[in-house]
Amino acid sequence: MITKEFLEKHFKLHNKLVLYTPSNVKVVFTKESHFHMDGGYHNFDLMDVEDFAEFCNARDLVLEPAE
Numbered sequence: 754m755i756t757k758e759f760l761e762k763h764f765k766l767h768n769k770l771v772l773y774t775p776s777n778v779k780v781v782f783t784k785e786s787h788f789h790m791d792g793g794y795h796n797f798d799l800m801d802v803e804d805f806a807e808f809c810n811a812r813d814l815v816l817e818p819a820e
Contacts (some may be wrong), residue, residue, distance in 0.1 A: 755809035755816075760802040766787075768815060772814040 780792035
C-alpha cells in the first residue's frame with residue numbers, strides 16, 4: 754500500500770517515482786509544483802500527496818512489477 758508518508762519521504766529525496774499496475778504497465782510520476790502522471794495511455798496531474806496516495810491505492814499500483 755502506498756501511503757502519504759511514503760510519498761512525502763520519497764519526493765523529498767527524488768523527483769520521480771515509477772510504479773506498476775497489476776498488469777505490469779509502467780507508470781511514471783514526476784514532481785513539479787504538483788505531481789504529474791504519464792503512462793498507461795494517460796497523462797494528467799495530481800494536486801497533493803493525499804490525492805496521490807488515494808489514486809495509487811485505488812488502482813493497485815505497486816513499487817515492483819509482478820513476476
